Amino acid sequence: MSKEYLTREISRRQLLKLGVGLVGVTAVSAVVPKALLKPYKVVEASPDVQPARQTAGAGTYRHYAATDGWVYLPGQNLPYHPDNLAPDGLTTYIFGFRNVTSIEDDHDKVFQQKMKAQLTSPMFWLDEWRDTASQGETDFTLRLTNLGLQMRPDLIDAHTLHFHGFRNAIPIFDGEPHSSVGVPISRDLTYFYRARDPGTYMFHCHFEETEHVHMGMVGGVFVRPKQNYLGFGGDPTSAARLGGNTAPGAPMGYAYNDGDGSTAYDREFAFVVSEVWTLAHWCDSHVQLPEWSDYNPDIYMMNGRAYPDTIAPNGGAIDSATGDLIPPAGRPELQYQPISSLVTCNSGDRVLLRFINLGYVEQSFRLTGIKMRVVGHDATLLRGRGPAGNDQNYFTDTVHVGAGQSVDAIFVAPEVDTMTRLLLFSRNFSHLSNPGIAGHGGPMTEVHIYPTSQPLGPQNEPNEWGL
Template identity: 30%
Template sequence: MKLGKLYAALIGALVVPAAQAGVYPQCPFDINGAGITHETDAASGLVLHSRSVGAGADAHRQVCAHVVGGDGWQMVGDGSRRVYGFGFAPAQGVDEQVMTNGLAAAQFPAPTFTFREGDEVWLALTNVGMIFRPDLFDQHSVHWHGFPQASAIFDGVPQGSATVQMGSTFTYYYKVNDAGTYLWHCHVEATEHMEMGMIGMLNVLPRQDGSSITDASVGRAFTKFAYNDGDGSTGYDKAFSLQLGAVDSNFHDLHEAVQPLPFLELKGDYTQINGRAYPLTTVENKAEVPAPADAPAVSQPVHSVMRASAGERLLLRLTNGSVDAYYTITALGLPMKVVGRGAQLAAGPSALATNTSDWKASGARWAHGTASVTLGGGEGTDVLIDTRGMAPGTYYLYTTNLNYLSNGAGEDRGGLMTTIVLQ
């Protein structure tokens, strides 16, 4: 009898943590307390709550954020129709409000995170379930793609770490040690969930930010940098995050219809930048973006227009969220230089293509440059665009893969294209 009671107690101890479903995000401080900074992304509505701790060399931030994983709808191509998808969104409200507000609220792509090197991050994920597919009980997770110091339990890979059941919340912890451009996505049934939309960008700013360092190659000082370069070579004036990707409309339609999914035939037919295709990439007013029926808000809130003053240096953080395609990107008439790949500083001639005569004619005098960059699935590349000597006007950034410059089979002049506006 005693052995039986001991066994029952042991089993009870094991199952209690798994039974504690609900919205219980963890954070080392009261997010509504004194001295807390709240940063809200204007496009996605994502909120980062932070406080400064430590002193001297140990000074850093503690950052808390909360997102939900569920389903929703997105418009493809020119906005003529919608497709079903999975996605992440900022958590709204507290307790059970998070569950209610998170239903059908998926954003495409997932909200972009921006952290700083040295941050301690607590990222909570609440799985609100699939309101439009009640037959599904999919778990979700957060995988920080390319993060080199992930603890196994916080890595998001189901075989070796925690995943989040419907109605439950799990908080991931990261000590951010490396600057660069990353992706984050759900790693549960990864190909399916990423194709359905559960993928976004994650940027880490270097400790060097805030220092004034002169880039000798252009003879001017910068205070914002892509990496800890030590010489100002990755300095920039304005940064833009661009996630390339595509929707396989047949795959999404079959998913909505509860039909077998053709994984071997995956092929995106509606290519996108930041979840939209041209010309919607250039619509800066969210109120003018078609909202899918059954969605509580615009599900593709991020445009891709890059506005700057002539003479400024621009940082383009490029990622490829596609699960089946390579993309080659160019900025017609603008000199480009690759300064990072895979969240690593690109240094030395071997990392860069040689410059071309037309860049020299345009006034750009960089030692190394490139006319285009190619990204495979899951890759990230950091590109500087120098607009010195360039005339004000509208320039186009687009793919040289002409088959990706369309919206499905019925409309040309779409897909992977957006604008850089110099004023």
């Protein structure tokens, strides 16, 4: 297995060849002045890459930054987990994205987010394209800035954003770096999406994807159907709240342009499912390479957290002074894992669950107690082609979702007198533990059903509790 290196960098394999293993790295960490590990002065992006800030309509523009960081995951698998290089309270080295839209006018503040990636990445959503100007602008642009990797100044990896599942994509906006372009450190690129097909998608970095995806550069994307605005059956009063309908009985939204209201929902929760192979993450922080054919993840997660952290509160708000994330209430160690998976609803609510698998193994998610109705797979309404397309949706208690797939399921919350809990978990019981510790863990969350006498507040964003 001899290989030639026409290196553009000191490759990790070369370091291994030189016999610089853990000991060497530890030594390097000890002797290299900390300043050298800090971001060096970044080069200003040249003027031609600054996109016009989108002004028409909210939510049609996002600015993401790609970098590395540290997160907290439970359990112990020494010597890999917790990572001995992790800052106090954190355990695991990651790559990831951050949403820096609100601070993008302060260039320094954006670059101060280096080493502050989040797991999983901030989700984004956009409206299906509508072709009449009076219905507003729906073209969506996403500007990606590469902040570099603070722990790995030896790596000069580019990053990209691949909108996984986007139909009839053109390579320049697809993010696969061999068929298009990548974003080098301190540079940026603006991706453009005119979404014509509603549904649940996902995004991830596609540069050196086996490593970058596993390291955490994963997130969810939804395209919201124009039925939210137009209603169905030619009846504009059936439009959804997301489409501006303020009538009391209006649903929050529709998952698809179903034409009959069958994918209406009142609350919306998304779960980006992924895995951590603690050895591989340790390898990245210690300038090592894992052998990927030995892939053996030991922490399975929903939205970047393992149970019981999955039901901890949402974070994700930005401290305007520093640009950093504000931790969830009472959980400082979850500062960079801001997305809660707790499902909250009232009796009678139609609850849309968007399952997105960006791990490398298939998963089955079981909801105890009640059935889910699966209405979509891979951003596709479950319906046959043509004018008499037959209904292909189905009821199940266990949703199977393969690697790189998405599933949309809706359940109707039953009548309850007091707050009632259901469990939603990976039916692969071998995933439902955290390494080295007793009790339940992994990709599990809870569904909290409140009686109608305790109405929840409406959701402004997916996964909000409304408590």
